[in-house]
Amino acid sequence: MNIQYVQGDCIFTRINKLTKQYEYLTENIDTDVIIVGGGVTGAILGYYFNKNNINAVILEKSRIAHGSTSITTSLLQYELDSNAMMLKSYTSIDKIIRSYELGIKALDEIEEFIDKYGNTCDFKKVDSFLYTAKDIEKKELEEEYKVRNEAGLPVEFIEKGNNPFSFDVKAGVLSKGGGAKFDPYRFTHNLLKVSCEKGLRVYENTEVVGVNYSENGVTVETIYGHKVKGKIVIVATGYNTELFTKRAFGTKSTTFNIATRPINNIEDIYNGVNVRDNEVPYNYIRTTGDNRIIIGGEDINFLPDIFNEELCSKSYYKLEQRLKNLFPKLSIEIEYKYCGAFASTQDNLGFLGKDPKNSKLWYCLGYGANGILFAMLGGIMLSKLYLGEVDEDLKLFKVDRFDS
Ligand SMILES: Cc1cc2nc3c(=O)[nH]c(=O)nc-3n(C[C@H](O)[C@H](O)[C@H](O)COP(=O)(O)OP(=O)(O)OC[C@H]3O[C@@H](n4cnc5c(N)ncnc54)[C@H](O)[C@@H]3O)c2cc1C
Known part of the structure; x- marks a missing residue:
């Protein structure tokens, strides 16, 4: 069966001219x-x-x-979809830490390629921020901080008192230099x-x-x-x-994304950090080389005929409202809306x-x-x-x- 896995105004094939x-x-x-x-x-x-x-x-x-x-949003970060304590029942803390280390190795390899062959893809190394705006989830993020800190990863625990962001943060783990982004x-x-x-x-x-x-x-x-x-x-x-193969790999869901028109001085306001909240399903945010914000989330179970207009419109609307709530001072106009399949595995x-x-x-x-x-x-x-x-x-x- 020819299943459609991507739908909408796909940002990266819209903003780029065909190179070859x-x-x-x-x-x-x-x-x-x-x-x-x-x-x-x-x-x-x-x-x-x-x-x-x-x-x-x-x-x-x-x-x-x-x-x-x-x-793909191309949030490049070593951390995994779920927090270490959640993943523990499917794997071990040692394996999770090793995955984090391998993620860092992969990030370094990308940087090495860019250094050698030129930055043609708006590659930028950034910090990576996982946070919650709910008091009840504070402990979970403290645990994630502890796991990473004890593994020697450069992380900072963020609370109300030292929150450098304009949006509400009850607790967060800031990975220093733990992420990057580019145009895929x-x-x-x-x-x-x-x-x-x-x-x-x-x-x-x-x-x-x-x-x-x-x-x-x-x-x-x-x-x-x-x-x-x-x-x-x-x-x-x-x-x-x-x-x-007949083998089934992972569980598929559909994830939704919207991207704004370019916004002046966005990096000053936002520090250009890759952001993910601790919701289930979570929301993820990044900025692009031409100063847009991409926000994604609203994941639902994947069905081959899931790309129905009404459902997509609702999801895009929710994402837009979330973005406007996070950054009420920004002038946000949405230019691209798209969604696609995404697969996850237990570990x-x-x-x-x-x-x-x-x-x-x-x-x-x-x-x-x-x-x-x-x-x-x-x-x-x-x-x-x-x-x-x-x-x-x-x-x-x-x-x-x-x-x-
Ligand atoms: C909305 C969204 C956000 C995401 N965000 C992130 C993120 O922030 N960070 C991250 O690391 N990953 C993210 N992912 C996952 C990411 O998309 C994938 O890791 C990556 O893009 C997959 O690339 P790929 O080359 O494997 O797949 P694809 O880009 O889909 O390439 C597979 C190719 O195989 C071709 N093909 C299929 N069948 C055949 C055949 N029989 N013969 C020849 N060619 C064939 C297809 O035409 C296609 O071009 C995201 C995914 C989605 C949908």
Whole structure:
């Protein structure tokens, strides 16, 4: 079934001009690694495999970065969707701390890429703020602060008395330098540009419609009949995994976003910090390079026909009111409204690695709120794995970790 996972005026494909169009596949080709999916995840994989001198091809069924990459808020932060104490029943504090550390490693890798190849995507390192406006949740945030502080992460506990923000805060954890933000569309295109200059091949409008495994490798068939032969295939198709496996990955919901028109001096008022509240479902806020505010939230269970206008309008309206309540002094006009599927897992981590029953089928699925950072880790660890180096941390993201 062709399910629609993104809907509305997707901000990042609206505010950006097309930087490059890639050709579609018109012949049979050979490679070593076939990456299916040309979103930010596929581009990250392409970059790391290419960097490690591994022959790789990316096949994208429609256009580069037009899936959830076109709407991801791109709050890049090491913390997970849920607080450590909530996650404890699905995993361990040690694993949670390790995930935080890996998140920081992924953030550093993005910064390294930007430093080396230029900041073409409004990348900015910022603090990250998790807060509540409810007295009753104060203890929960104190616990989160304690976990992170004891792990040596640079955090500050915020209360009414030291609240640097204009909005009401009863308690909050401010992660110093714990976050970043960028334009995911431009980041994806720059990753591909850099990698294609060094030999990566990318095909747009080239849907993979069949997969056949043999003793020596794998052959994928594309929509107009041309085939790509490789040693392994990596699924970087976001929420479209049915072609490759019957395995169910994560629980899908729909999340809603609105983005304002550019606002003067927004960074002065707001410090440019990535913000998330402690509601269930939570709301998340960031500013963009051209001084807009994006606010997201209002998550509901995902249904393929959920994109109905009335429901969307209600959710967008609630987000707009929330934003206006938070920043009553700002002149807020909404320019973009969009929503899309989002998948979460019990331990808030994505899936990276080999299929347990098929060593030629690999996954890089950045599920959870930190999808982009997980994709970075996937790029690093899977390219090493291809070269025979097993990273111990891959265990955290094992595809079959929830199988009983
Ligand atoms: C509203 C929203 C907010 C989010 N906010 C954040 C955030 O703040 N931080 C964060 O880290 N993550 C966030 N996420 C998650 C984030 O979207 C993902 O981590 C990331 O964008 C996923 O990129 P992707 O490349 O895996 O998926 P996609 O961008 O969807 O790319 C998958 C690609 O695969 C292609 N494809 C599918 N099937 C085939 C096939 N058979 N053949 C060829 N190509 C195929 C699709 O066309 C698509 O282009 C958010 C998600 C949503 C929806």
